[in-house]
Amino acid sequence: MHLSRSSTRLGALGAAAVVTIALAGCGPSIGSDDEADSTRLQAPTGDSPSGEITIWDREGDLFEVFDAAIEAFNEKYPDIVVNHEAVDIGGKLQNTLITGTDVPDGVFLDDSLVAGFADHLWDLSDVLDPYLADIAPQKVDVNSLDGGIYGVPFDLDPGLLFYNAAALEAAGVDVDDIETYDDLLEAAREYQAAVPGSGPIHLEQSAFLGQLQLEMYASQLGTSIADENGELRLDSPEYEQILGFLDTVAQEGLGTRAEYLGPTDIATLESGQQVFYPWAQWFSFATEQLLPETRGDWRAMPLPAWESGGARSGAMGGASFILPREGENSELAWLFYEFLMFDEAGYTAVYGPNEVYPGGLNTSIPSYLPAADPSNPLFEPLESLGGQDLWEVATEAGAEIPGSVPTPTWWAGAVDYLGNNVQRMLDGDLTPAEVISMSTADIQTNLVDRQ
Template structure:
């Protein structure tokens, strides 16, 4: 039995999709880095008292994940009985920027999308020192995503490996052997084979949202160890890797192999349920769909690693993710660090977050921990997923996550880039641009309108 979907849906929309509401910020990211804050290199230090005491204010989004974190507070207080946690459900995208600018009622800790961390870096503690005992055991991609200008500004929360979800029942009926899918060329061949049996089908999902389309593009790029910008924030769209990805997407569209729809909208769901759309390359959080939104095909779906771009290449890339940040103007940021340290690096904490609980009776199965000792393929924190035919999603996701290449920091203008790159991908899928034109036009627009204006 799964929880009420009205409780689960906010987590999937707000967290896993990197909060589309973030687009309400300025196009170049939050314009707060020039205000009178301390140097961004200031490093937080852990408390030295044997029994630290005080009150901390922690901001999280409302919804089921808030309830999960809230339930861990009692366990935290068994270890730190003199720290009171004031846990608040907040519209972070609406409140955080102005709160940091004014310095009024600043929280000690905040749940934040990875794509927004660098834009707030000047107002956050550099966590390099407190993370030092753990950094070698955290997924490299997550450390890189939270790094900016020599510091680490977020406590990595989740790892969101890309997986290939597929309708196993429909594909078996069509005689398609999914075990033969090892590369994206193999995926095209499998889609053609399925379409040969089901002529009305368009087997592969093509994302129609500009924002999520850009997020998925970065998942594909992550597999090849690249991203929209390098470690210095320089654009690198003009590369063989991005040309290969865009050519693949263009091929899926031009050959009629793709269903264009926005992620889990009614049209998308209908095409999943009727067997027209049977391949969904997406982050682990797509597992929400068979559990809550696909009653007719629930149990038919399974997950496997993404195809590789080249034989022997990485079989997963990162798609989305969140972390915890600690504002410098919080009154007790060092105590908030103890709370996040418990959540992420103490077995009692991370087991309570991802393991079976009142909110998720079978465990939280829409992400895996970024802390590698917690993401042990042989020690599952959540149960096999009935809606995936009883598949051990933990084993699939943790093995895929281990293949994600290291990356770079996410530039402050990442969200704003969707207005250009995300939209240009859609223009390509409309037949109005070639892959080369997407690269050229998006590069020029992002450089001129976002990077040069910082």
């Protein structure tokens, strides 16, 4: 089910890559104080709000999770009818917002796309204000633009190092020695010596996912492709260090080059050729559903730090809920999302055991910190991880994610340059320095300067 969720997410992002860049200039600009005030959503007043709302989600496991939570929502708000629709958001949202026809009241959207639609969305600063201090800073940052907040934060997707504990133990590699990425390289060398022909570390072959993973590494170092003003900052010591690490893995043959959970990826994970997977928490789905031969052999730990004592996690992906200004009942849609994310009954319905995830939704953790309490798990330990308490590992890792900045509207379009150039580096055609210089020039000329 999570593979369906991830595949749909990638499809939406790919289809929307150019769309969001164009759409960013289609709506009304947000400028004067009066105009800004008119775009700030206010919560409904009255003790018995009523009406109908239309909510768009993508088909898949999360659609089913949110759909099941509507019953709990209606226990609190019995007079609000929720029309929950599975929609090809990447293919439909742009035209809907431009034409203003049949606009939904709320939409589930990837964080990297929120900024591109901001001109058409409610600024949620006022309704989110009571909760801001208790939301993971990174999630607030990526949903912010020009002083406004345009998404209700959903999940936090901490990066973790998944590893095949059984295979590593058989090879005599002690994962407790891995604290930095240099340690990870050394562990990979040890494993390869014990298992000739293996490629212990995952190297992502998808240009989009490779760029997303690159940003996870950058997040650990407190940086990203652009600063808070949308100015490029690829040309930096941080990106030199990250690309240098990936280049070392490729040049020394310490990695397995494969697309995330594609046939080659799964085959090498099952055979013990690939034993280290630095990825977002949602890789847990693979250990449960796609790796039957090594089920129970896998474990998760915090990512290695780039320097001793550095952050042991970074954000990789994530989604939020947006509320279009043309929606008929946006204020009621806010109540729906407020319930799901900030009400204990709501976030327990989402993350706790349900028909879709009998042990609870374990592919992310809540971005609302009271819900992500390490001592109060919402999902159960995973048998596929040998009974490990992934909740504890993920919530502690999530707490180490540094703050971020708004995602630039051109992020998805940058895959044509940065994402592809990283792949060329892994092919041996470019050096890390060339990836930085070429990507910087192309993104600046073709994306940033054309806004």
